[in-house]
Amino acid sequence: MPNRPVQHRIASLAVAGVRQVWNRGGHAVDEIQEDYGEDLLVQICLNGRMDPARIWVQVKGTERDTNKKLPTVSVSSDQVLRWARTADLVVVVLWDVNTEQGWFILPQDQFDQADLASGVGGSKLNLKFSREVKFDIDAVEHLAWAARIEHANRTAVYARAGISEAVEMNLDANKHFYKGILVSTVFDFAVSVRIITPVDGGGCLSEEFTLLVWEHFKNQDATLIEEATGRAMMLAVFQMIADHSAGNGAPLGIVKEICEVFYSLLFSSELLAILTKYTEKYYPKGRQAKGGYIYPDDRSAHSDRA
Incomplete structure (x- = not known):
């Protein structure tokens, strides 16, 4: 019988957890089947009325002990450049599948597009999360x-x-x-x-x-x-x-x-x-x-x- 890799289980739990937070905020969420760097497409809503704006969400799950230091997430510079040039808002969420809590960043705000395009910083970049920037129902409203x-x-x-x-x-x-x-x-x-x-x-x-x-x-x-x-x-x-x-x-x-x-x-x-x-x-x-x-x-x- 085939085995399911632990990374797949963590990813599924993380996506489900992040999706639930968006749903609790009253927004419509679709899971992306063709994965090119985003896991969720959020159609935001205000007072029951759908907005024309969209939010793309990349979810990174972890089982590490987040009570100490939050892990960094490594992504390609080409992916970050694509996010930076996207007209819609892009959010990357780090989700602890054990404690069911998360933190987020806006990757387009962490890097300079000119540096990304010219290859400054290498082909891989580390996304750093702050413990103060939590992903919860208040963050969903803010985003x-x-x-x-x-x-x-x-x-x-x-x-x-x-x-x-x-x-x-x-x-x-x-x-x-x-x-x-x-x-x-x-x-x-x-x-x-x-x-x-x-x-x-x-x-x-x-x-x-x-x-x-x-x-x-x-x-x-x-x-x-x-x-x-x-x-x-x-x-x-x-x-x-x-x-x-x-x-x-x-x-x-x-x-x-x-x-x-x-x-x-x-x-x-x-x-x-x-x-x-x-x-x-x-x-x-x-x-x-x-x-x-x-x-x-x-x-x-x-x-x-x-």
């Missing part, structure tokens, strides 16, 4: 958000480039096409981070976001109303993403696009006029400027009235 944010940002950058090219070449149909991609991507992402509250197939700015913008606006030192409101909105977007994305940050690109799409919805011309009168009232020593109101150097009058 899902990381993939979600990166996908939204990459799509927005692609659409913005398409719009610029269409404008330059005077291609109105193309401009409309890429604008549709941009607006729908920004809208969906804004819903995800609670900037937008869905309403009857559309949406409106959430109360949480609106109040946050106002709080930031009151603390602005900018000289022009448009500058102050724009900066307040950008800070509020950054904060909303930080507060509602499991500890992830946000690329400047997607933040700018959110501000571009929703600025006029929050700051209408009528509201800007009201804000200008507000600053005129509380900054009597200031002077008017084209497009807004310049604050005086002495802001003490505002500090006890705002």
Whole structure:
């Protein structure tokens, strides 16, 4: 009778354990049959809604005593270069099949692509894991958000480039096409981070976001109303993403696009006029400027009235 190698048993247990953690996070997981360096394909989900982003997972199982030193994982430099160039997020998980706990790394963050392509470091590379970077249900949520944010940002950058090219070449149909991609991507992402509250197939700015913008606006030192409101909105977007994305940050690109799409919805011309009168009232020593109101150097009058 044929024997089953112990490495196969460890690999099966590790893949099953890692898959279970993803499933507990509410995500759909497929095991890859044609193995070219990835074991699992994770289709991430938020509040029951499937995302367009994907995560590829390579699982490395071990029976070694992980209470001491975590083992390193050796992979080919070509494999790491492939991971680094993949549009989707790639995660490598080290899984202890005895204690059923794991740790993860993002291999694309550990090496320089130029070095990988030129062969610096040799044909084999060691992936090092940190005991502090655990793979658990919290990590799954964090990684899902990381993939979600990166996908939204990459799509927005692609659409913005398409719009610029269409404008330059005077291609109105193309401009409309890429604008549709941009607006729908920004809208969906804004819903995800609670900037937008869905309403009857559309949406409106959430109360949480609106109040946050106002709080930031009151603390602005900018000289022009448009500058102050724009900066307040950008800070509020950054904060909303930080507060509602499991500890992830946000690329400047997607933040700018959110501000571009929703600025006029929050700051209408009528509201800007009201804000200008507000600053005129509380900054009597200031002077008017084209497009807004310049604050005086002495802001003490505002500090006890705002």
